[in-house]
Amino acid sequence: MRVPLSWLREYVDLPAGVTGREVADRLLAIGHEVEAVEQLGAGLKGPLVVGQVLAIEELSGFKKPIRHCQVDVGDANGTGEPQSIVCGATNFAVGDQVVVVLPGGVLPGDFQIAARKTYGRMSEGMICSARELGMSDEHDGIIVLPPGQQVGADAIELLGLVDEVLDIAVTPDRGYCLSLRGIAREAATAYGVALRDPALLDVPAGTGPGPAVNVEDTAGCDRFVARAVTGLNPEARTPLWMQRRIQMAGMRPINLPVDVTNYVMLELGQPLHAYDRGQLAGPITVRRATAGETLRTLDDVERTLDPRDLVIADDRGAIALAGVMGGASSEINHTPGGAVGPTTDVVIEAAHFDAMTIARAARRHRLSSEAARRFERGVDPRAAGVAAQRAVDLLCMLGGGTAEPGVTDVDATTPPTPVVIPADHPDRVAGTSYGRDTVVRRLQDVGCGVTGADELTVTPPTWRPDLVGPNDLAEEVIRLEGYHLLPSTMPTLPPGLGLTARQRLVRTVGRTLAGDGWIEVQCYPFVGDAAWDAFGLDADDPRRTAVRLSNPISDEEPLLRTTLLPGLLATLRRNEGRGNSDVALYETGLVFHPRPGGGRIERLPVDRRPSDEELAALDAALPEQPRHVAGVLAGARERAGWWGEGRPAGWADAVRAAQLVADAARARVTVRQAEYAPWHPGRCAAFVLVGEDGAERVVGHAGELHPRVVTALGLPARTAAFELDLDALAGASGGPVQAPRVSTFPVATQDVALVVPEATPAAEVAGALREGAGELLESLRLFDVYTGQQIGEGYKSLAYALRFRAPDRTLTVEETTAARDAAVALAGERTGAVLRGA
Missing domain, CATH: 3.30.930.10 (Bira Bifunctional Protein; Domain 2)
Structure with a gap:
């Protein structure tokens, strides 16, 4: 989630002069991973102003289109005379307002602007594209501003080119942080200041039925809010401030209705979808796809749907893959003169879909979208009505539309399940002492309702579907108090028998x-x-x-x-x-x-000890x-x-x-x-x-x-x-290790060389020797294996060193010789071994 610092300040009174890096450090301290803090406009230097194109001369004789323009920049150049600028873009006309950097200005990347002669004309500055200003990667043409801007005004402030953007890696359990509202709540908690919740809107009750909606699958969609706006001005453009915020958040402005839905999604975390009302056939239906049903999505790909997919449909079939991407048949058309007239009436969808259903559909079709990212992590079901109202207000204000009074709200949601937790549970988990007051305060900071004394009944907020157990609540207390404050303590091990x-x-x-x-x-x-x-x-x-x-x-x-x-x-x-x-x-x-x-x-229960049978x-x-x-x-x-x-x-x-x-x-x-x-x-x-x-x-x-x-x-x-x-x-262990007996009597060594067939394992010969030698044998070692002409083909000679010792006396030559002969005899009986040279 990319969070512009200037946008964040609208909802949180951050200390004056605080930098993006300092905000990132506070968020890191309470458990959020801030991957980077991007400095927008670094190295940018004016004069960068609003200009109006007065005249265009098309130059010929070059490999690409070249235009020599006369641009009014007001008094920004000190003379009030038009600037002469050579430009290669063709997406503007006489009368358009553009962004001009004058000589002496510096663009991102240390690109210094000076007056120079090019293509046979003097160019006194440059008309800028979005990429040249570091706004986006768009470089198909220069920026054409909405009409009505003051000529010569500072474009750096107008476009919000200097800002800081926090790039936050949102973990799967914190879907609420995929919005400015969620990050603002965390920042307000981190700094101990109040939150100006953008979701606190007056949502008037509808005075009649809204767009017709039929939800057939309430398990996949437990809330669906639909609102209609009519009479939109097809010429209305998205204002610069909204375009810039959408760009800084990592998305691309498209047209006013679509930009409004994206803006509200970024602001509140509730994905919205806008349908061209004129392209809908009959009521909107939420259902599972039928076998073999197809849908051409907004990315212009014909997709064969799976019966497990949740779709939005009308009487003609599927018009959107629910929670993932809309369909081309009901796409907003904001281009006058096309095969289909420009969209003037829209239906706003604000729904709450099952997270698993959306996640599986997105992966099944390999179709990732901003909406799917939010739905699969969990969206606040209570935000649907507010988001729809916010989108309607913006469309009416910016697009000249009229909101129909009817509101459709199909609501089958269930309230969050309260969690009972001992007040000292976070203390026992963290190994430190927070106290009841701190636990209650931190849970309330999260948005929970808390009642009780020694045993707390905690009702999680609707935007936190991940808070389902005592340990989830304990984690919230611990992270908000600060992981860095946790003491380093060794666990006390119960007495036991040591290693197995x-x-x-x-x-x-x-x-x-x-x-x-x-x-x-x-x-x-x-x-x-x-x-x-x-x-x-x-x-x-x-x-x-x-x-x-x-x-x-x-x-x-x-x-x-x-x-x-x-x-x-x-x-x-x-x-x-x-x-x-x-x-x-x-x-x-x-x-x-x-x-x-x-x-x-099978999954074992977690609310009790599994039975012996389980x-x-x-x-x-x-x-x-x-x-x-x-x-x-x-x-x-x-x-x-x-x-x-x-x-x-x-x-x-x-x-x-x-x-x-x-x-x-x-x-x-x-x-x-x-x-x-x-x-x-x-x-x-x-x-x-x-x-x-x-x-x-x-x-x-x-x-x-x-x-x-x-x-x-x-x-x-x-x-x-x-x-x-x-x-x-x-x-097969032989039991405890027996300490060797130390004898004070000397050892007697006898060497034997036995000839055996080449296929006979040396281990079998050694086993027979060991058994035949009896108790006097202390050790036996193979020290030589020989094959050659002296032995004969197909045979080998195995030489063993036998060590004899008695615990109570010095062995005689006769005793050791007898033990050796007995060993050789048994080896010969079992393996056919004969003494070499015998």
């Missing part, structure tokens, strides 16, 4: 990965089918079955993620594109799996949301330097990170080779949990991504990744 086991696990895993050089990120949970296609997932892959959002942020990503990898890989690609090539990123977050048989989520139904409808942890890495895992050569990141780093997560969760997992998209089949490890009953469950994968996936997503070569189900790992 799940929260502790997430923090432990985060610290473990951070300590290993990984960086945490948070990604959006939205994906699209393109991600699954890039991953190479089969059509029946369970990960493709995802929750679809009814109102996604992006049509390309309408699904909730079933894996963390798409967001992480997009973040990796973004880092790579910005020069950060050595990256190891991880995320812990929820994934979403549709619950079989999940139903529709909560159970809500839980049953929600998707399953396990928490996962995933990571991606690329580039150098160890950088080169004076200490030695670096090492690129690879699949082994991803497997190691996943193993660190499992260890942090104290879950015993088995690592096996696997094939699982989007990983490379030969470089993919599956992490398997084995239950007490022997049942196996895959809880994650790690390894190098498939080259096709890397190419499809534009990732660095050899990108690796892991992902684990953190909730599943937490469920």
